[in-house]
Amino acid sequence: MTTAKQNAISLYLDGIQNGNPRAAVAAYTGDRYTQHSTGVSDGADGFIAFFEPFINRNPVRDFQVVRTLQEGRHVFVQVYQNLNHGQAEWLTTDFFASDENGKIIEHWDVIAPIKPVNPSGRSQFDGPTEVTDLDKTAQNKALVVDFINVCLIGRDMDRFRDFISSDSYVEHNADRGDGIESAYAFFAADDTPLTYQECFLAVAEGNFVATLNRASWAGQDLCQVDVFRVEDGLIVEHWDNSEDVPPKSEWANSGKF
Template structure:
């Protein structure tokens, strides 16, 4: 595991799970720009928010399920169970790092954890094995193209097979079923509530690619994060999280993106 991944996981586990808010000093660089709109910028903003967080949530089970790096960027897929399961969350996190591998910027999307969808999959289950490192850039380009054609322009509905495997498509999104036909039906529904507007971040490692996008859900502004697993140039598995963006007057920093 690399130092930059160690730093991202360390901040989560030491600073949030274990309640040591001084961990922000160990794992971050000269600046710490925050895009979680409920948390102020900087190290002081992190400490202020999580000092109250650990008091409100004395029991914190936090598990990093998946992690990878792409250049200076780190991606984490995290499960949180608070106060013996009173609240359960799934988070997709993106970190930028400096030349010393310290964290300098953070984006996240948080959704309620879902135990089982129509295919019997939770928000986080499934394996994790990074392969095909030589295809990282190819797979990132595939996902950018897929999101543009299918989710932004919505012009590629009849060529879904160009991007998604016809043999296997494991879906972890709540209220969704496995398979390419179920995904086609969702996308072609004229009342489909989810509309992507722009890909903000795209990071990958081999057969995994994660994106952060601006989107709307039933017309409301959302942050949408997606994690894709790719085999032989086709998407075979998908996890995600979607979070409604609060009104601008409620932001404690420059915003979600």
């Protein structure tokens, strides 16, 4: 495992799950730690000030790192969190930037409560986790970014089937089932509530591509994460997570992006 990926995971598991925020932020972050989780201030002090009370409020913490990707200095981590024996369950999707030594220097996230399984019986995080096809990383990333730009931002729905498999498309969104027709019906509708404005960041490794997007739901600004699995040049599986962007007056830092 690469240093940056390990540092991102360790910041989670050692710093939060194991209750060592001071030691973790000292060990795994670099000369700066720019924060985009809007309730947390920048820097080591901001991390400590947020997570020490969090740890006290939640003495039982069970985190499962489900998927991790690294491309260059960027890392993506998808984590299931169970707090206080199920009193709260969260899906967190995090992007990190690292310095030349693999230390974490910037963080973006989307955090939302776990939802029930979708019409196809799939959860928001189950399914394949193994990274394969490392030689196709750039090709797969280009496919996914093009899909977002052409279909979700540009609204050219005639191209939808150029990117998504018509034979096998597995869906983990809590409200939609498997199959391309369900996804197409949702996104192609003139009154679809979910619209995309920018693919802000994409991190790819082999057959997986994770994207952080500016979006909106019925006019409410969203920070939207979409994770795709690609096979034979087409998208065959999708996970997502979204969080409202709060008013600027509530930000403790420069904002979600």
